[in-house]
Amino acid sequence: MAKEIKRTIETILNLQTGEVLDVKDIFRNPLIREAEIFKLRSQIQEQVHKKRAVYICIFCKQSIGIRGHINRKDYYLTHTFRSDDCIIKTNHHLTEEQIRCVKYNGEKESDLHNHLKNQIAHYLELDDKIIAVHTEKVFKDLAISKEWKKPDVMAELADKKIAFELQLSTTFLSVIVGRTIFYRDRGIFLIWIFPNFSLDSHLQQFTQKDVYYNNSFNVYVFDEDAQQNSKNENRLVLKCYYKCFTIKNNNIQEKWVSAFIGIDEMNYDTEKMELFFYDSIKEKEILTKLLAEQIDEQIILDQEKAATYKAYHALKYLREFYRNDVEPIPRSVEFPLQHIDTAREIEIFNKEIGFNGNKINVISNLFQSGTKPNFLQLVCEQDNILVDTKNMMVDGKSLFQYLIYMESQWDFYKKIPLLFRKGYKLSDVDYDYFHNLYDKNYFNTTESEREAIERWAFIYCLNSLWHKEDALSLIHIKKILFALLSLKKDLSIGNKFTNLKQLTMNILTYNSDFGKLYINALKKFDQYDRQLLDDKSGKLKIRIDEFFISEPLQNRQFDRIIFEIFPEL
Ligand SMILES: [Zn+2]
The missing domain is CATH 3.40.1350 (Trna Endonuclease; Chain: A, domain 1)
Structure with a gap:
């Protein structure tokens, strides 16, 4: 089968300029360029006539001519009459590469x-x-x-x-x-x-x-x-x-x-x-790398600038707070400290405050004096304010050792949680002080012995917490925590009851929303059977039965805290 032979020419060469012309380009916009096309046609004819062809077929170097159906504005290029063979006139077998x-x-x-x-x-x-x-x-x-x-x-x-x-x-x-x-x-x-x-x-x-x-x-x-x-x-x-x-x-x-x-x-x-x-490629490579470095540096500079700016505002706020011990701006409107959160921001901010360094005394003094309590609470609650708690000393003792022997019970319960909220960890010496608070010879009879045991119990609870954020919440369930610890230690803590049966009656009467937890603790700490055995009048049995019949709604709000302190429950 012979393949279709195209007799029209697609590409021509200008022999003078070396320009290679495409048929599509020569006959583009034929309506508008009609005069131009006809002029070229006459020019080509004249050159052929004088045997000085300028436009030739790029394949055979023979002269060409413009033909067309004038009415249809349809032009094409062809070899001139009686021309010799050309590969585009024959059934050639040239490859694409050869044609190129x-x-x-x-x-x-x-x-x-x-x-x-x-x-x-x-x-x-x-x-x-x-x-x-x-x-x-x-x-x-x-x-x-x-x-x-x-x-x-x-x-x-x-x-x-x-x-x-x-x-x-x-x-x-x-x-x-x-x-x-x-x-x-x-x-x-x-x-x-x-x-x-x-x-x-x-x-x-x-x-x-x-x-x-x-x-x-x-x-x-x-x-x-x-x-x-x-x-x-x-x-x-x-x-x-x-x-x-x-x-x-x-x-x-x-x-x-x-x-x-x-x-x-x-x-x-x-x-x-x-x-x-x-070497433009090398230059581009070098500059691309340099630009990336410059952009990185700029980002760091910008971040540093932004961090310094935030630190400055937070610092200004903190200083004003310190001056009058009241929030300068209500927290709902703006709280500059909330913007200090990246590692770098925290670093810049704390370097200025110095509570983690040479100005640690400011904080230990506030703990000791009790002045500016709101400011102290803010400092302890804000995790982005760093305080070197280990180095808070009073009279050569750690702040912890000082606080546990504070005269005022109120001060003790106010300040000790703040210390733990700030992430304080007991040192070995602190542990000795802590253990000494609870003397096994105390019989919970005198006011001072009772107080010492209560302080010991409270620190026991604080020190058992995994989440320091919970430290300030302990005070709200102090009675329940002490009741549970009483069962665990088989000792009345935080009350004047002479036996733990009275404690059970009290809790089931006044704190029945923790009743289930308490009864569970009774069983876990081997108090349940003992108390029932001791229940000569049967009142305790009646109270327990009543609790299960009435099924009061249980408070689960403090479960995390309770289970951290008493994992056995
Ligand atoms: Zn040709």
Whole structure:
């Protein structure tokens, strides 16, 4: 089966300029450009007539003509009458690659291409450092080779070979990558040379990734300026356009810059077989890294600034609070301390306050004197205010040792929870003081003995907490905690009852919302059977039965605290 043969021509070459033209472009907007198309048609006919064809078929180099159905504004290109064979007229078997190659070689047949090639070769020959210069000949025969041609110009230096390939149009940019690899594999450096380079029109094409990366953003041009410079210097001078990168407003900016260069001013990387005048890729890499570092530094600076600002406001608030021992602003409106939450903010803020350092005495004094209680409570409740609790001393003793022997019972119950709320951990000496509070010889008879046992019990509870946030809540369930601890220690704590049976009666009567928990504790701490056995009048049994019949609603609000202190329950 013969495949369909297309007789119309898709691509033509301008023999003078080397321009490769596409049929779609030549006949674009046919309605508007009718006059223009007809003018070109007459021009082509005249040239053919004089046997000086400028526009030729890129495959066979034969002259072409414009034909068309005038009424339909439908134009096409065709070979002239009685032309010889052309691959597009025959049932050819060329591959895509070969077709690309034929077109590419065709471009090299133009006058401009020939002129520039000879100029480049001429200036290279004037250079002492160059041993030999080879120029590819123009093929005078009609057929254009379907093999890739040798480079336009090849210069041999003592230590390297450089191939020069002229690119008159940007049609074949796709070829560049393949050709670059071809020469690289043979240990030959390749320089693409363009007749001109307009930043406006070519920029977009040159920003194509594959072209960049093979040329390090460097573009070599042999335009009129370069030719003049070559003439003046008696050697080949090229105009090199390269991308220059800068950092501006936290962005990498780029612009094209140009310089006149000789081939000995290029950098030749013999390992990668790449050459460049200006290493724009490296520059971009360095600046990208630098910019990232600058941005990181800026972020840190900004964070530091913001942290200092927040710390300043919180500090101002705290100082005002200290002065009058009242909140300067109601907390519902604004509470600057809530904004101090990152590690750095906490660090800056606390360095200024100094409660974690040389101003620790301020806090131990407040504990001791009892002045500014609201301020002290704020300091103890705010976890972002750091206090060096270990170093709070009164008269050479730890604050803990001081507080447990405070005269006022009220002060004791107010201050000891604050100390634990702040995360205080007992030292070994503190433990000795703590254990000494509860003398086993105490019989809970005198007021002072009872008080000492109660203090011991309260510290026992505080010290058993896992969550320091709960320390200030203990006071609300002190009676229940003491009742449970009484059962555990088999000793009346916090009451004047002579036996624990009375305690059970009391709890089930007045604190029945903790009744279930209490009865459970009775059983767990082996008090239940003992108390019932001792219940001669049967009143206790009746009270317990009544409790289970009435089933009062149980308070579960403090479960976490209770189970932390009494894990066995
Ligand atoms: Zn042809």
